[in-house]
Amino acid sequence: MTRRSDPLLKVKWEADKLLQELGIDSLPVDPFVIAERLGIALQAMPSRMGGASGMLIHVAGQFGICFPTHIDSEGFKNFSVAHEIGHYRLPGHVEAVLNEQGQHVSAAGFRSSSRYELEADHFAAALLMPTRLVSSILKKAGDGLKAVESIANECDTSLEAAAIRYAQLCPDPAAVIRSQGATIEYAFMSSSLRDFAGLDWIRKDTPLPSNSATREFNLEATNISHSRRSEGDGALQDWFGGPYRQEVFEEVVGLGSYGKSLTVLTGMQPPDEIEYEDDDEEDQALEESWTPRFRR
Numbered sequence: 172m173t174r175r176s177d178p179l180l181k182v183k184w185e186a187d188k189l190l191q192e193l194g195i196d197s198l199p200v201d202p203f204v205i206a207e208r209l210g211i212a213l214q215a216m217p218s219r220m221g222g223a224s225g226m227l228i229h230v231a232g233q234f235g236i237c238f239p240t241h242i243d244s245e246g247f248k249n250f251s252v253a254h255e256i257g258h259y260r261l262p263g264h265v266e267a268v269l270n271e272q273g274q275h276v277s278a279a280g281f282r283s284s285s286r287y288e289l290e291a292d293h294f295a296a297a298l299l300m301p302t303r304l305v306s307s308i309l310k311k312a313g314d315g316l317k318a319v320e321s322i323a324n325e326c327d328t329s330l331e332a333a334a335i336r337y338a339q340l341c342p343d344p345a346a347v348i349r350s351q352g353a354t355i356e357y358a359f360m361s362s363s364l365r366d367f368a369g370l371d372w373i374r375k376d377t378p379l380p381s382n383s384a385t386r387e388f389n390l391e392a393t394n395i396s397h398s399r400r401s402e403g404d405g406a407l408q409d410w411f412g413g414p415y416r417q418e419v420f421e422e423v424v425g426l427g428s429y430g431k432s433l434t435v436l437t438g439m440q441p442p443d444e445i446e447y448e449d450d451d452e453e454d455q456a457l458e459e460s461w462t463p464r465f466r467r
């Protein structure tokens with residue numbers, strides 16, 4: 172499979188550029204401080220704006236960001252503010268997203284299929300979890316859910332945003348999947364998993380594998396609302412198809428009142444490594460069965 176060029180590379184580059192301009196080089200990155208330094212006014216969002224994650228406002232030459240108060244998660248608040256900074260900074264966004272009243276109501280958190288919302292989400296992820304700083308966390312954090320939690324803790328972001336960044340930056344084959352009920356909402360594959368030959372891309376709204384730990388986990392609503400977790404061994408093929416039956420380690424965690432769960436898949440080996448090992452073992456077995464014993 173040829174590696175696709177990343178259409179969001181420019182978005183992430185814009186986030187890096189802003190951090191550089193402001194001389195920010197340590198974690199956690201505080202988006203409230205960034206907004207202040209950019210001269211953007213900050214205001215708590217009225218709780219009646221229930222479904223919105225935040226707002227960008229432009230009135231009389233002054234930009235403002237409204238941040239959510241209805242969600243009890245510092246990580247999500249940070250992400251929402253960083254998302255609005257994305258609209259403020261990314262070329263073409265202000266013109267495209269503000270309505271006639273100079274307002275934009277956001278649905279941050281990888282929930283929207285709008286190009287501008289997704290770009291602002293990826294900007295937010297790259298701003299709060301800069302490549303270089305997260306890569307150094309990954310060197311000591313192990314892999315899977317444990318690594319995702321280290322990123323979320325050190326960067327003060329939501330687990331979900333940390334998981335997506337994990338899939339983008341981890342050097343090993345890995346995938347993160349968000350699901351609700353029996354349905355997959357999205358999947359991100361690490362670049363080394365994308366290099367496996369013959370795998371299918373998981374599409375939005377496909378069913379979870381019937382024998383997966385996640386499918387079973389999602390059957391019990393309190394697993395999700397109480398942020399419980401579960402794990403299991405499965406097969407990569409059940410998730411991504413392809414010609415190779417390979418073991419995969421599956422970890423799932425409930426995302427709380429949000430009603431969704433997050434799955435992290437790790438432990439896959441590149442197919443040629445597996446082939447090579449199998450061939451080797453077979454060759455060795457064959458050799459042994461044909462090697463006259465008295466030669467030893």
Ligand SMILES: [Zn+2]
Nearest residue numbers: 277278288291
């Ligand atoms: Zn938005």
